[in-house]
Amino acid sequence: xxxxxxxxxxxxxxxxxxxxxxxxxxxxxxxxxxxxxxxxxxxxxxxxxxxxxxxxxxxxxxxxxxxxxxxxxxxxxxxxxxxxxxxxxxxxxxxxxxxxxxxxxxxxxxxxxxxxxxxxxxxxxxxxxxxxxxxxxxxxxxxxxxxxxxxxxxx
Amino acid sequence: xxxxxxxxxxxxxxxxxxxxxxxxxxxxxxxxxxxxxxxxxxxxxxxxxxxxxxxxxxxxxxxxxxxxxxxxxxxxxxxxxxxxxxxxxxxxxxxxxxxxxxxxxxxxxxxxxxxxxxxxxxxxxxxxxxxxxxxxxxxxxxxxxxxxxxxxxxxxxxxxxxxxxxxxxxxxxxxxxxxxxxxxxxxxxxxxxxxxxxxxxxxxxxxxxxxxxxxxxxxxxxxxxxxxxxxxxxxxxxxxxxxxxxxxxxxxxxxxxxxxxxxxxxxxxxxxxxxxxxxxxxxxxxxxxxxxxxxxxxxxxxxxxxxxxxxxxxxxxxxxxxxxxxxxxxxxxxxxxxxxxxxxxxxxxxxxxxxxxxxxxxxxxxxxxxxxxxx
Numbered sequence: 347x348x349x350x351x352x353x354x355x356x357x358x359x360x361x362x363x364x365x366x367x368x369x370x371x372x373x374x375x376x377x378x379x380x381x382x383x384x385x386x387x388x389x390x391x392x393x394x395x396x397x398x399x400x401x402x403x404x405x406x407x408x409x410x411x412x413x414x415x416x417x418x419x420x421x422x423x424x425x426x427x428x429x430x431x432x433x434x435x436x437x438x439x440x441x442x443x444x445x446x447x448x449x450x451x452x453x454x455x456x457x458x459x460x461x462x463x464x465x466x467x468x469x470x471x472x473x474x475x476x477x478x479x480x481x482x483x484x485x486x487x488x489x490x491x492x493x494x495x496x497x498x499x500x501x
Numbered sequence: 502x503x504x505x506x507x508x509x510x511x512x513x514x515x516x517x518x519x520x521x522x523x524x525x526x527x528x529x530x531x532x533x534x535x536x537x538x539x540x541x542x543x544x545x546x547x548x549x550x551x552x553x554x555x556x557x558x559x560x561x562x563x564x565x566x567x568x569x570x571x572x573x574x575x576x577x578x579x580x581x582x583x584x585x586x587x588x589x590x591x592x593x594x595x596x597x598x599x600x601x602x603x604x605x606x607x608x609x610x611x612x613x614x615x616x617x618x619x620x621x622x623x624x625x626x627x628x629x630x631x632x633x634x635x636x637x638x639x640x641x642x643x644x645x646x647x648x649x650x651x652x653x654x655x656x657x658x659x660x661x662x663x664x665x666x667x668x669x670x671x672x673x674x675x676x677x678x679x680x681x682x683x684x685x686x687x688x689x690x691x692x693x694x695x696x697x698x699x700x701x702x703x704x705x706x707x708x709x710x711x712x713x714x715x716x717x718x719x720x721x722x723x724x725x726x727x728x729x730x731x732x733x734x735x736x737x738x739x740x741x742x743x744x745x746x747x748x749x750x751x752x753x754x755x756x757x758x759x760x761x762x763x764x765x766x767x768x769x770x771x772x773x774x775x776x777x778x779x780x781x782x783x784x785x786x787x788x789x790x791x792x793x794x795x796x797x798x799x800x801x802x803x804x805x806x807x808x809x810x811x812x813x814x815x816x817x818x819x820x821x822x823x824x825x826x827x828x829x830x831x832x833x834x835x836x837x838x839x840x841x842x843x844x845x846x847x848x849x850x851x852x853x854x855x856x857x858x859x860x861x862x863x864x865x866x867x868x869x870x871x872x873x874x875x876x
Contacts, residue, residue, distance in 0.1 A: 394647070395600030402608045436646040437606065442615040480612050 369458030390423025751787030
């Protein structure tokens with residue numbers, strides 16, 4: 347396994363996904379320290395502009411998470427997230443960015459285990475894909491940090 | 502450059518305070534708090550920081566109507582762009598439309614990407630990897646994705662352009678590596694991002710062996726013509742707009758009758774900026790059966806499409822677009838012909854919400870020609 351630590355931006359909606367992330371934390375579930383979670387009130391707030399900005403700034407992967415369809419706290423915000431992610435995916439294809447680097451997942455507040463498992467799985471996939479070509483100039487500085495190995499989640 | 506330099510280069514010192522600019526400005530007409538005269542005066546009176554921190558710095562459409570009427574020829578659009586460069590240096594930016602998707606795309610394209618952007622080409626269109634003529638497509642493939650809910654297929658213009666070029670015996674180079682021309686980055690004061698894109702584009706074109714670059718987009722054309730030489734040096738190739746190329750060659754095209762009444766919307770970049778008014782008209786009138794009627798505000802008096810640089814879309818823009826649509830409607834034409842892909846997008850966006858009030862349809866100039874080739 348290489349020492350490449352992917353930098354993953356996770357958009358998590360306040361009512362479901364972020365709460366799910368909290369549950370993973372409170373339950374002491376382990377997952378790789380590669381994710382940077384940005385809390386939004388609703389996954390519908392996430393626009394193609396946000397997603398591309400994350401990649402422009404050097405993110406290797408972007409994970410958009412929200413409430414399950416039908417459960418959105420704002421009724422239909424997560425439907426907007428579907429449209430936004432699809433648009434971003436098409437733009438990434440034009441730009442030559444691997445579309446696997448963008449993923450949309452529905453995570454409820456009760457799914458702490460699932461959150462941890464998804465973060466682990468997505469990190470693995472990003473390791474397979476390697477660093478993004480748009481890598482930030484500060485990437486080399488990150489390799490000098492000592493990052494403890496994450497213990498995989500048995501689930 | 503500091504503001505005294507900006508004032509000197511844009512001739513702002515010669516401002517007579519006459520207010521003709523504000524009287525002409527499409528933004529001021531809708532938003533009375535905006536004043537080009539007031540903007541110049543606030544800097545001349547020694548308070549450039551008032552301008553930098555004012556949201557109105559980003560309201561200017563750079564349409565140039567003011568500067569064509571200014572008795573002192575103050576270059577107001579250049580003044581605004583230079584002020585935006587200064588603002589950006591202090592960390593101030595405008596509020597970008599569509600959550601800055603366009604600016605993000607331009608930023609990414611300035612880096613090392615291996616695009617996959619020529620999928621819009623269809624069978625029957627002849628292009629090559631190397632040649633004398635390079636067709637600069639611009640952001641059309643990206644517009645297709647971003648504006649697909651408007652029902653505007655921007656790459657139709659690209660396909661029709663290649664078709665038209667083929668019809669006059671030109672097999673253009675279409676490159677997978679061209680980037681956004683960067684005009685909108687420069688308009689928003691991002692010289693650094695603009696230069697990155699310009700340098701790559703010039704290299705890509707030079708590598709293709711092309712001696713001439715053909716544009717369908719007026720904004721890209723103007724960027725290469727007016728801005729590229731200032732920032733990346735004189736260009737090793739000629740530049741021409743599609744309408745300039747076709748204007749004298751309409752008899753080479755086998756066009757069928759299109760018995761329609763249309764009006765033509767002069768884009769700011771082709772019109773006031775480059776003085777190209779006759780060629781697009783010659784192309785439109787070269788289609789048999791077409792009757793071209795003029796809007797009251799045409800040529801150098803043409804009203805801007807209301808939105809520029811993806812930075813000032815809002816109530817103001819919509820009012821300006823509705824006014825333009827009403828002007829088109831008043832001619833009795835069934836269609837308004839646009840030649841700029843962005844004018845088309847902005848006016849289509851307003852048309853979508855105009856409902857029954859506006860009966861005029863919008864069409865790209867290449868679309869009109871494409872229909873004439875089809876029949």
